Structure formats: C-alpha cells, structure tokens
Amino acid sequence: MNGDPLDARFPFRPGSAESVEADRDKPSRKLAKTFDPAHFEERWYRTWEEEGRFQPAGPPGSPRFVMVIPPPNVTGRLHIGHAFGRTLEDILARWKRMLGYRVLWVPGTDHAGIATQMVIEKELAKQGIDRRQLGREKFVERVWAWKRDAKDTIQSQIRRLGCSLDWTRERFTLDPDLSLAVRHAFVQLYREGLIYRGRYVVNWCPRCGTAVSDLEVVHKETDGSLYHIRYDVSGVPSGAVVATTRPETMLGDTALAIHPDDPRTAKFRGKVAILPIVGRELPVIEDSILVDREFGTGVVKVTPAHDANDFASAQRYHLPEVVVIGPDGKMTAEAGEYAGLDRFEARKEIVKRLAAENRLLGADPHRISLGHCQRCDTVIEPYLSTQWFVKVGPLARPAIRAVETGEVRFVPEMWTKTYFEWMRNIHDWCISRQLWWGHRIPAFTCANGHVNVTEEDPAACETCGSEDLEQDPDVLDTWFSSQLWPFSVFGWPKKTRDLDDFYPTDVLVTGYDILFFWVARMIMAGIHFMESVPFSTVNLHGLVRLAGEKMSKTRGNVVDPLVAIDEFGADALRFTYASSATSGTTVTLDRERLAGSRSFATKLWNAARFTLSQLDGKARAGSLEGRALSLPDRWILSRLSTTVSDVNRHLAAFRFDEAAQALYGFLWHELCDGYLEMVKPVLSGGDGDENAREIARGVLERCLTDSLALAHPFMPFLTEEIWEKLTGRPGTLIVSPYPAGDPARLDPGAERAVERLRSLVTRVRNFRRERRVSPTEPVVLTVEASPEESEEIRTLEPLLRHLARLSEFRFGPPEDGAQRDVVSGVAVGLALPVGTAPADRGGVARRLSQVEGEIGELSAKLQNPAFLERAPGEIVEKTRRRLRELEERRAALGTAASE
RNA sequence: GGGGGGUUAGCUCAGCGGUAGAGCGCCUGCUUUACACGCAGGAAGUCGCAGGUUCGAAACCUGCACCCCCCACCA
Numbered sequence: 001m002n003g004d005p006l007d008a009r010f011p012f013r014p015g016s017a018e019s020v021e022a023d024r025d026k027p028s029r030k031l032a033k034t035f036d037p038a039h040f041e042e043r044w045y046r047t048w049e050e051e052g053r054f055q056p057a058g059p060p061g062s063p064r065f066v067m068v069i070p071p072p073n074v075t076g077r078l079h080i081g082h083a084f085g086r087t088l089e090d091i092l093a094r095w096k097r098m099l100g101y102r103v104l105w106v107p108g109t110d111h112a113g114i115a116t117q118m119v120i121e122k123e124l125a126k127q128g129i130d131r132r133q134l135g136r137e138k139f140v141e142r143v144w145a146w147k148r149d150a151k152d153t154i155q156s157q158i159r160r161l162g163c164s165l166d167w168t169r170e171r172f173t174l175d176p177d178l179s180l181a182v183r184h185a186f187v188q189l190y191r192e193g194l195i196y197r198g199r200y201v202v203n204w205c206p207r208c209g210t211a212v213s214d215l216e217v218v219h220k221e222t223d224g225s226l227y228h229i230r231y232d233v234s235g236v237p238s239g240a241v242v243a244t245t246r247p248e249t250m251l252g253d254t255a256l257a258i259h260p261d262d263p264r265t266a267k268f269r270g271k272v273a274i275l276p277i278v279g280r281e282l283p284v285i286e287d288s289i290l291v292d293r294e295f296g297t298g299v300v301k302v303t304p305a306h307d308a309n310d311f312a313s314a315q316r317y318h319l320p321e322v323v324v325i326g327p328d329g330k331m332t333a334e335a336g337e338y339a340g341l342d343r344f345e346a347r348k349e350i351v352k353r354l355a356a357e358n359r360l361l362g363a364d365p366h367r368i369s370l371g372h373c374q375r376c377d378t379v380i381e382p383y384l385s386t387q388w389f390v391k392v393g394p395l396a397r398p399a400i401r402a403v404e405t406g407e408v409r410f411v412p413e414m415w416t417k418t419y420f421e422w423m424r425n426i427h428d429w430c431i432s433r434q435l436w437w438g439h440r441i442p443a444f445t446c447a448n449g450h451v452n453v454t455e456e457d458p459a460a461c462e463t464c465g466s467e468d469l470e471q472d473p474d475v476l477d478t479w480f481s482s483q484l485w486p487f488s489v490f491g492w493p494k495k496t497r498d499l500d501d502f503y504p505t506d507v508l509v510t511g512y513d514i515l516f517f518w519v520a521r522m523i524m525a526g527i528h529f530m531e532s533v534p535f536s537t538v539n540l541h542g543l544v545r546l547a548g549e550k551m552s553k554t555r556g557n558v559v560d561p562l563v564a565i566d567e568f569g570a571d572a573l574r575f576t577y578a579s580s581a582t583s584g585t586t587v588t589l590d591r592e593r594l595a596g597s598r599s600f601a602t603k604l605w606n607a608a609r610f611t612l613s614q615l616d617g618k619a620r621a622g623s624l625e626g627r628a629l630s631l632p633d634r635w636i637l638s639r640l641s642t643t644v645s646d647v648n649r650h651l652a653a654f655r656f657d658e659a660a661q662a663l664y665g666f667l668w669h670e671l672c673d674g675y676l677e678m679v680k681p682v683l684s685g686g687d688g689d690e691n692a693r694e695i696a697r698g699v700l701e702r703c704l705t706d707s708l709a710l711a712h713p714f715m716p717f718l719t720e721e722i723w724e725k726l727t728g729r730p731g732t733l734i735v736s737p738y739p740a741g742d743p744a745r746l747d748p749g750a751e752r753a754v755e756r757l758r759s760l761v762t763r764v765r766n767f768r769r770e771r772r773v774s775p776t777e778p779v780v781l782t783v784e785a786s787p788e789e790s791e792e793i794r795t796l797e798p799l800l801r802h803l804a805r806l807s808e809f810r811f812g813p814p815e816d817g818a819q820r821d822v823v824s825g826v827a828v829g830l831a832l833p834v835g836t837a838p839a840d841r842g843g844v845a846r847r848l849s850q851v852e853g854e855i856g857e858l859s860a861k862l863q864n865p866a867f868l869e870r871a872p873g874e875i876v877e878k879t880r881r882r883l884r885e886l887e888e889r890r891a892a893l894g895t896a897a898s899e
Numbered sequence: 900g901g902g903g904g905g906u907u908a909g910c911u912c913a914g915c916g917g918u919a920g921a922g923c924g925c926c927u928g929c930u931u932u933a934c935a936c937g938c939a940g941g942a943a944g945u946c947g948c949a950g951g952u953u954c955g956a957a958a959c960c961u962g963c964a965c966c967c968c969c970c971a972c973c974a
Contacts, residue, residue, distance in 0.1 A: 243974060292973060300974050309972050414903070421902055422970070585904065585968070588911055592923050599936040610933035657913070661921065676933080769940050775929065854918070867954040875917060882918070
C-alpha cells in the first residue's frame with residue numbers, strides 16, 4: 001500500500017531488531033536505565049507467536065474462552081478506533097489465558113463489498129480508468145491485489161498492538177470455505193422461503209449504482225420546499241392542489257389519491273385529473289392508508305415508481321408504474337423533454353415551467369429528512385427494481401427471545417433496549433447489490449425464465465432442463481456473509497472439529513455502531529443455522545474521538561495507531577485504551593492521556609529496576625509463610641490482595657477503566673510511593689537486621705511478581721520484558737497464572753496502622769509547608785495516644801522519623817507553643833526548635849473553619865430526633881464518633897491558635 | 900414522530916442512598932542514592948434547574964432546560 005519495507009509479519013520499528021539480537025547475547029538481569037519499548041516489543045511478539053502461545057492450549061473439553069475478531073474491512077489501514085476494540089479483546093484473551101482457559105481468538109478480515117469497491121474505483125479514477133472499461137473480471141482481480149496489501153497492513157497493525165490472535169486460523173470472508181458457507185446459507189433460506197426475489201421500490205444510490213439496505217441510508221434533516229401544484233380535474237373548475245417536495249417525480253404520476261372520509265376532497269371522488277406538462281389522465285383513487293387527512297391539501301399525487309408508499313398503494317389499486325428517473329439519477333425517456341437531465345436540474349426546470357403555466361401556487365420552506373448513501377453521501381433515490389430480500393420476521397423472533405431469556409446479554413445493559421426496539425420493528429432486508437466485489441448470488445435463470453437456486457452451479461434448469469442458464473449478476477450485501485462469521489470461520493457448513501470445539505463463542509467485543517448491521521444479524525443467523533446463539537455476552541464499546549486539535553494538527557496523523565505506538569509504545573497506547581473504556585458512548589483520546597500512560601509504564605519499569613537491583617544476588621525469604629512480617633509488609637500485601645480481587649472483579653464486569661485504575665493506584669501510589677519508600681531504610685539500613693531484609697526482599701519480589709502478572713493483559717510487552725529479568729524464564733509470563741485475591745493476606749489492622757503512619761507523615765509535611773520551613777530543617781513531633789495505639793506507633797517510629805524527617809519524636813504532651821492537632825484519632829503536637837518559629841500562615845485558621853463547618857452539620861444531624869430514630873444504629877454511631885473526633889481536633893487546633 | 904444517553908473540579912471522565920473522586924492541567928517547594936515520564940505539599944466543585952420521596956439524595960421519582968446519538972414511508 002505505501003510500500004512498507006518491513007517484514008509483514010513483524011512490522012516493528014526499524015532498528016529494533018539489531019538491539020534485540022545484542023540483548024540476547026547478554027543475559028543481564030538488569031533492566032536498561034531508560035525505558036524504550038521499541039527495544040523489546042518485536043522480540044516478545046515473535047517469541048509468543050513462535051512458541052504457539054496464541055493457539056488454544058490444553059485438552060479439548062477443558063474450560064475454553066473463544067472470541068472472533070470483528071473482521072476489519074480490507075479498505076485500507078486500521079484507525080485508532082479499531083485498535084481500541086482489539087485492545088479490549090486482547091486484555092480479555094490474555095486475562096483468560098492466564099486464568100487457565102483454553103483461549104482462542106480468531107483473526108480475519110471482511111471483504112466489505114461496497115466500501116472496498118469504492119476505494120478501488122477511486123484509485124482507478126486517479127488513473128482515469130472507469131471500472132466498466134476494465135470489465136468485471138479484470139476489476140475483481142485488481143481488488144484482490146489490493147486486498148492482499150490491505151490485509152497485510154491490517155495484520156501488521158494488529159500485531160504491533162500485541163494482540164494474541166491465533167494467526168494459523170486467519171480467515172477472510174471471501175475465502176473458498178467462507179464463500180461456501182454463504183452459498184449454503186442462501187440456499188437454505190431460499191428453500192425455507194425466507195429469501196425471496198421481488199420488484200419493489202428500494203433505496204438506490206445513483207453514484208454507487210446499487211441498491212442498499214435501509215440501514216445503509218443515513219437520514220439528514222435538510223431545508224427543502226413544499227411545492228403546491230394545481231392539477232386540472234374534470235368537472236371541478238378549481239382543480240386539485242397537491243403538495244410535494246419532489247416535483248420532478250410528478251412526471252411519473254399515475255393517479256391522485258384522496259381520503260375516503262375527507263369532506264374537503266369529496267368533490268374529486270370518481271373524477272379524472274390531468275397531469276400537468278405531460279397531459280396524462282390520472283384516476284382519483286380513495287386510499288385511506290396512503291392519505292393522511294390531517295396533512296396538506298388532502299390530495300396526494302401517486303408516483304408508484306419513485307416512492308415506496310405510492311408503490312404500495314399502486315399495488316392495491318393496480319395502477320401502472322412509470323419510471324422517470326433512471327439508475328444514474330438522470331431523467332429517463334419517459335420524462336420527455338427532460339430526459340437526460342439530472343434529477344435536481346429537472347426539478348428546477350419543472351418548477352419553472354409550472355410557474356410559467358400558473359400552476360405553481362406556492363413553495364413553502366419545509367424541513368425534510370433526506371436519505372444519503374452511507375458510503376458516498378449521495379442523496380438516495382427510491383428506485384423501482386427487482387431485488388433479493390430476507391424475510392426477517394421469523395428470524396427475529398427467536399433472536400429477541402434469546403436476549404429476553406438472558407442467553408445473550410449486552411454490556412452495558414442499556415443496549416438491550418435499543419436492540420429490542422429495533423428487532424421488534426424490523427423490516428425485510430434487501431440483500432442484493434449491483435456490485436462486482438462480493439459473493440455472487442447463487443441464482444441461475446434459464447432461457448425460459450425459471451430460477452434455480454442451488455449449492456452447486458447447475459448444468460441444466462431443474463424445471464425445464466434448459467442448459468441455457470445465466471447466473472444473477474448481483475452480489476450479496478457484505479453483512480450477509482458477516483452474519484455467519486462466528487461459525488463460518490470454523491468451517492460451517494462442514495461439521496468440523498473446530499466448529500464442535502469452539503462454537504458458540506463466549507464474548508463479542510465491538511462498537512455499538514454495528515449493533516444492527518452485524519450483532520443482531522449474527523444472533524439471528526446463529527440461532528437459525530446453528531441452533532444456538534453465537535456468543536453469550538456482547539460488550540459494546542464507545543466510539544473513539546480524538547480530543548481537539550492537539551493530536552491531529554500539531555502532531556501529524558495519530559489517527560493511525562502505529563504513530564501512537566512509535567511515539568508512546570504499544571503498552572502505553574493499550575493502557576490508555578483500557579483506562580478510557582468507560583461505559584459511555586464516546587471515548588476521548590488525547591496526547592496527554594497517552595503521555596500519562598507512558599509515564600505509568602515508565603514508573604513500572606523503574607520500580608522493577610529498583611526491585612531487581614535489591615534482589616540481584618541477594619538472599620530473600622522464599623516463602624512468606626510464618627515469617628515475622630512488619631506492619632508495612634502486611635500492609636502492602638493486604639493492599640495487593642485487595643487490588644488483585646478488584647482487578648479481577650472489574651475485568652469480569654468488562655470495566656476495563658476501573659481495572660486499569662485499580663492497577664494504577666496500587667502500583668504507583670501504594671507500592672511505589674508507599675511501600676518502596678518504607679522499605680528503603682530496611683534494605684539499606686545499617687541496623688544489621690538481615691532477617692528483616694530478607695523478608696522485605698521476599699515481599700518486594702512477591703509484589704513485583706504479582707504486579708507484573710496483574711498488569712500483563714494491559715501492558716504485555718514491558719511486563720514480559722521485566723519478567724524475564726525477574727524469573728529468568730523468557731516469554732512465559734503470558735502463560736503464567738493470573739493472581740487471585742488471597743483473603744488470608746487481608747489485614748485491616750496493618751492497613752489502619754500504616755494509613756495512620758502516612759497521615760502523620762503528611763501532617764508533618766504540611767506543617768512544614770505552612771510554616772515555610774524547608775524539608776530538611778528539624779521538626780519535633782509529640783504524640784499522645786492510647787497504650788495500644790502508642791505501641792503500634794512505637795513499632796513504626798523509625799519509619800515515622802525517617803519519612804517525616806523528624807529531628808525529635810516522643811510520646812507525651814506537646815511542648816509550649818506547639819501546634820496541636822488530632823491525626824487519625826491521636827493527639828499530636830508539632831513544634832519547631834526553640835526560637836525559630838515563623839508564624840503560622842493561616843493553616844490553622846483554614847483547618848479550624850473546615851472542622852467547625854463539619855461539626856455544625858454533624859451536630860445538627862445528631863440533634864434531629866428523626867435521624868436518631870430511623871437511621872441505622874451503625875450510622876448514628878459512626879456520626880457520633882466522627883463528631884467526637886472533630887471536637888477533639890477543634891480543641892487541639894483552638895489551643896494552638898490562641899497562643 | 901418514537902427510543903436511548905448525557906449535564907459532577909479549568910479539561911476528560913469515574914462514582915449512582917450515608918463525610919464529593921481520578922488522570923491531566925494549575926500553584927508552591929525539592930539533585931530524598933528506581934524514576935523530573937520524578938518526589939512532596941496545596942488550591943479548586945451550591946454534583947444543569949425546580950419540585951418530590953427519605954432521618955439522609957450527586958445518586959431514587961416527577962417535571963423543565965440545554966447537548967448528543969439512534970430509529971421512523973407522513974406527501
């Protein structure tokens with residue numbers, strides 16, 4: 001496509017390959033000082049793939065987790081929105097794989113009939129070629145060539161994202177097997193009477209030259225005019241006035257219609273009108289379905305060939321059809337002097353003519369909802385033609401039931417309503433397309449007009465034996481093949497082992513924009529052809545939007561995920577996607593977020609670097625069982641345990657954002673900002689307690705091990721890179737067990753103690769800040785607490801001194817002039833060494849007013865008898881306790897302030 | 900015309916019945932021997948408006964306003 005010189009399978013950044021080789025020769029346990037994702041992304045992807053990690057492992061029958069990729073269109077490159085969904089899928093795939101499931105995630109691409117054909121037509125147009133000059137066969141060849149490039153590009157993009165797809169099972173909707181599936185499905189539906197051929201007014205795109213389905217028409221409110229036109233009527237001298245937004249279609253009128261019960265128009269009953277310009281006689285029909293008594297003049301022009309409602313009316317009243325607009329959007333010979341004119345030009349001319357003839361009584365401004373082609377934005381023309389349709393009603397009913405019963409569930413749940421709404425008002429589906437790129441309709445018409453619909457190309461007509469057969473030139477709507485995807489990829493209609501093993505799939509992840517196009521139809525097709533729903537959960541994600549101009553304008557084209565990966569690394573892009581995956585309908589991406597994720601990746605890298613340096617060649621507690629863990633040890637293990645269960649819980653609920661946040665908060669603020677700082681003195685301290693050091697190292701190792709595993713689904717590359725250094729088992733994190741929350745490690749006591757420690761440290765630091773004292777200057781802290789509290793604080797005292805950089809710490813009453821306060825329930829005094837006490841900068845006053853405000857609220861609450869009576873006792877007690885604490889604080893702060 | 904979603908800190912968004920949260924941005928300090936893609940401290944929100952339910956509502960109910968999306972054959 002753009003001459004990508006890279007190996008299509010491993011299209012990673014040039015230059016990285018050499019460094020990878022260099023790395024391999026040096027089995028250093030140290031991480032590079034600077035975090036450079038380009039250094040190892042390719043290496044790990046190659047390793048995983050070569051070692052078959054992306055293929056389902058484990059015996060058939062063991063718990064499995066299966067997804068099929070929503071096949072991207074082979075129209076070009078993936079954009080930043082595709083990469084979003086694929087990332088979420090890969091997070092699920094990796095998570096489930098680590099949980100021990102036999103994971104299969106099937107890759108593939110979609111031929112995307114109309115979209116791809118359009119792209120090639122444009123390419124040809126650049127060379128001044130029209131596809132008709134080329135002919136069908138040559139044209140389709142060109143598309144195939146294009147498809148090969150596009151497929152490679154797409155595949156390489158997905159690889160760089162790190163997606164663990166089983167490439168040995170890659171499929172394309174036009175592959176022979178899948179084409180067979182399409183043909184089989186068509187024939188079956190035809191025989192069941194669920195596919196029929198008929199002449200109807202359909203949505204027609206004059207530019208694409210094909211019919212499209214209702215879903216492919218995009219309605220837009222447009223300013224138009226409602227023209228009032230007078231038709232002569234025999235015996236009614238004033239004539240009849242009809243209102244229309246499309247005067248050019250009047251040339252195809254074959255009747256006027258009135259409502260049978262409308263007194264305004266009763267005078268036209270049984271009369272004959274004369275079509276202006278053309279002079280054709282038009283019967284006046286009475287049609288209560290077509291005519292709305294409330295609207296307009298009560299007289300409607302009937303144009304069967306150019307309006308679906310009029311067509312239906314014409315069927316009822318056996319009116320002739322006159323086609324005045326052709327498939328190219330130009331007026332036909334039937335339009336007489338207007339023949340050859342574009343439909344919109346013709347409108348102007350006809351309006352002019354009517355005005356000249358004094359038949360135009362007015363043109364009121366009118367808002368109309370105009371259909372546009374989803375692909376090329378051309379105004380859709382209702383066009384009378386013979387097309388193939390799927391009778392959807394019988395397919396929809398069981399598909400509705402499947403969702404009602406919960407066999408299929410939508411996440412987020414709100415989409416269920418949307419699904420029902422659409423399914424319960426579903427219309428037949430026009431599936432034939434007048435295109436060249438796609439699955440040819442397997443219908444063969446003989447010289448005598450008999451239609452043969454067969455799985456094998458027939459040699460002779462089934463009805464009359466004629467050997468003069470011609471295949472329908474049309475192809476099928478792309479979505480006709482896409483709807484079979486969850487089972488056609490496994491070889492259906494053949495009874496393959498894969499089909500047996502892997503259908504139905506488990507989860508489908510896709511954008512909500514194709515809920516009707518694809519998801520609903522897959523549910524219908526799955527139930528109909530396979531007798532079971534194609535997946536049990538549909539996770540519909542939002543659509544990606546780029547924030548402002550920050551990304552596109554100043555920084556070039558970040559719309560391509562590869563650009564983002566080059567700049568920030570695949571892990572950072574993935575983490576950004578995960579943390580942006582809220583349950584809303586739009587996902588806003590911007591550079592700042594990407595940069596934030598890259599920082600997070602770097603943070604993990606550096607934390608690992610530090611940890612590895614502490615572990616390298618040093619003894620550590622192998623098992624933590626039965627060891628004398630310190631409070632910080634117990635605290636971080638407790639937090640780890642909580643984080644692990646949170647992440648698992650959020651992933652199970654498809655809350656990738658919450659999962660990412662839990663991971664982020666733990667890793668950054670608890671492990672790095674908290675624990676690492678707390679163990680530094682232990683690790684490097686001169687207290688000679690080698691036992692404590694070993695334990696601390698053991699805890700560090702456990703934390704890093706679990707953090708890497710926990711983070712792996714989100715950030716597979718860098719976690720695997722670190723894992724190698726940590727464990728010496730390269731490329732195995734992907735198949736290592738995912739951490740499970742360990743309730744035995746939950747330790748509320750340790751959490752309380754360490755949180756208090758951290759609050760005390762913070763209080764000292766902000767005391768310094770308020771007094772404008774530098775962090776290195778001495779501060780004295782005194783603490784008055786209950787014996788148990790004091791005991792707990794005493795064990796943390798060295799840490800408290802170190803982290804708060806106290807010059808002095810003691811239990812007992814504050815010294816004179818100290819700032820008093822209550823922190824986590826203990827009374828404290830904060831003092832600067834004698835003589836050097838700069839004035840308080842308003843900190844106390846601010847705190848005091850906050851405290852007083854809250855005291856006011858709480859005491860009002862506690863004075864309210866209704867609250868005491870009706871609120872749960874536990875809440876009342878909590879409120880009392882809180883009030884007592886605040887009062888203590890007020891007292892303490894007040895004392896200091898008065899001095 | 901029908902249906903759905905939104906309105907919370909400057910920005911992007913979580914929270915959905917018991918003391919307002921995150922990331923980014925902002926302010927102020929800091930060569931604390933993993934990390935300035937860093938550390939520490941801080942400011943910042945009548946949770947769209949009006950009623951109602953409740954001891955208690957950003958969360959539940961009812962209206963209203965404004966935004967977004969989807970569906971629809973009203974000339």
